[in-house]
Amino acid sequence: xxxxxxxxxxxxxxxxxxxxxxxxxxxxxxxxxxxxxxxxxxxxxxxxxxxxxxxxxxxxxxxxxxxxxxxxxxxxxxxxxxxxxxxxxxxxxxxxxxxxxxxxxxxxxxxxxxxxxxxxxxxxxxxxxxxxxxxxxxxxxxxxxxxxxxxxxxxxxxxxxxxxxxxxxxxxxxxxxxxxxxxxxxxxxxxxxxxxxxxxxxxxxxxxxxxxxxxxxxxxxxxxxxxxxxxxxxxxxxxxxxxxxxxxxxxxxxxxxxxxxxxxxxxxxxxxxxxxxxxxxx
Ligand SMILES: Nc1ncnc2c1ncn2[C@@H]1O[C@H](COP(=O)(O)OP(=O)(O)O)[C@@H](O)[C@H]1O
Ligand SMILES: [Mg+2]
Numbered sequence: 161x162x163x164x165x166x167x168x169x170x171x172x173x174x175x176x177x178x179x180x181x182x183x184x185x186x187x188x189x190x191x192x193x194x195x196x197x198x199x200x201x202x203x204x205x206x207x208x209x210x211x212x213x214x215x216x217x218x219x220x221x222x223x224x225x226x227x228x229x230x231x232x233x234x235x236x237x238x239x240x241x242x243x244x245x246x247x248x249x250x251x252x253x254x255x256x257x258x259x260x261x262x263x264x265x266x267x268x269x270x271x272x273x274x275x276x277x278x279x280x281x282x283x284x285x286x287x288x289x290x291x292x293x294x295x296x297x298x299x300x301x302x303x304x305x306x307x308x309x310x311x312x313x314x315x316x317x318x319x320x321x322x323x324x325x326x327x328x329x330x331x332x333x334x335x336x337x338x339x340x341x342x343x344x345x346x347x348x349x350x351x352x353x354x355x356x357x358x359x360x361x362x363x364x365x366x367x368x369x370x371x372x373x374x375x376x377x378x379x380x381x382x383x384x385x386x387x388x389x390x391x392x393x394x395x396x397x398x399x400x401x402x403x404x405x406x407x408x409x410x411x412x413x414x415x416x417x418x419x420x421x422x423x424x425x426x427x428x429x430x431x432x433x434x435x436x437x438x439x440x441x442x
Contacts, residue, residue, distance in 0.1 A: 182249030184338045184370035185211040185234055190243035192229050192396075202395030203229040207243070209389065209398065213337065214368040216361070218381035218388045220427065226396025227374040228342055234372060235263055235340050247338065259286060261338035262331035266346060268323035270315040276326050277302065277311035283334040301329040304359060306352075321348045328356065335367050342374040354412075357383055361410040378431070382423045383410060390430045400430040 192204040204226040211217045219227045232238045233245055236256040247255030255261065262283065270279045277298045284294045302308045305325035315323055324347050331339055345353045361384055364371050375381050381388045382404055390400035404423050406414060414420050 182213075182246070183210045184213050184215065184248060185209065185372060186244075186246040186249075187230070187234070188244045188246075190230070190233060190240050190245060192226070192233065192238070193241045204233075204240075205395035205397045207396070207398055211370050211372055213248075214364075214370055216364055216371045216373065216384055216386045218385040219372065219374045219391060220376070220378065220381045220388055220431065221391030221396075222393055222431075223376075224396075225391040225393040227391060229396065230391075231340050231342050231372060231374055235261065259283065259334065260336065261340050262334065262336040263340045264324075264328050264331040264344040265342040266344070268315070268320075268327040270323055270326055270330075272315050274314075275311065276307060276313050276315065276318070279315065279326050280311075280329045280333055282330060287334050289334075297333060301333060304332070304363075305329045305356070321352060324348060325352075325356070328360075332363060335369070337367075337369050339364070339369055339371045339373075341371065343376065344373075345380065346376070353380070354415075358410065358412065360384065365408055378424055378427050379415070379420075382406075382420060382427055383415065388423075388427050388430075390427065399433075402426050402430055 187207055187209040190204055190207040191202070194201040194203055207226075207230060209230075219230065221227055229238070233240050234247065234252060236252040245252045247260055250258070250260070271282070274282070280298050280301050281294045284297060289297070298311060299308070302311050305328055307322060307325055307329070310318060310322065315326065318326070324344060328344055331341070345356055348356065357380060360371070363369070371384075373381075373384055385404050388402045388404060389398055390402065391397065392399045402423070406419055406423065
């Protein structure tokens with residue numbers, strides 16, 4: 161045995177246990193510059209963000225402020241120009257290899273030759289889950305996103321909104337401790353969207369998964385989150401972080417409560433650059 165070769169130390173086929181006290185996400189002084197024909201674009205500048213295990217954080221801000229870029233760096237789908245990213249204490253690349261997170265982006269990105277059920281089961285197959293358990297989990301997931309009657313259909317037989325629900329189910333399939341979501345409900349009608357928001361808060365609480373959730377919607381950010389991170393463009397950076405403090409269990413009634421409107425106002429003012437004058441912050 162040549163146990164001193166670096167290859168053996170750096171093998172990525174064995175899953176490293178996540179450090180138990182490490183945050184789900186730690187971004188430190190992260191910058192991203194895109195070189196384009198018309199010059200450099202500073203998509204992110206010196207972003208510091210820590211998401212605790214089990215915490216729900218929404219990223220909100222105008223188009224082009226770097227929300228998707230930040231999520232893609234966390235997911236190791238692109239590399240930062242400067243700074244460091246850690247997922248449960250591991251480098252982003254390692255966390256990707258270990259499948260430490262589930263992803264649901266704007267585009268459903270389903271495999272057209274697989275049925276709805278087989279698409280939902282994909283992460284389970286990659287995790288080596290047995291067939292019987294996969295079948296049971298797919299039935300659960302299909303129920304959760306309201307697609308029980310569609311598990312044997314193919315993606316092109318579904319509406320865009322239904323395809324997106326399959327993608328959400330797929331992200332949840334392996335019960336990851338971190339979910340990365342980029343406007344996953346953007347294409348859905350308002351009623352389905354609110355139902356899935358409620359489901360998502362319940363699932364996140366039940367599985368104690370941390371979530372980083374990109375959205376354009378202020379009420380959606382407030383309803384879902386423990387903290388709302390407000391970003392601004394040119395260069396993309398974090399300008400405000402608002403503690404929502406509405407408790408763990410989010411019910412439909414919350415949407416009509418004065419506390420909810422108070423937080424919506426706070427986020428709106430932060431987005432518009434006005435001073436936030438919540439009594440709880442003085
Ligand atoms: N692959 C890329 N090449 C060049 N510029 C990019 C690329 N991806 C994003 N950008 C630019 O980086 C900035 C941030 O983009 P993005 O993260 O998509 O913003 P958001 O998701 O907040 O709308 C924008 O100015 C965008 O045009
Ligand atoms: Mg985006």
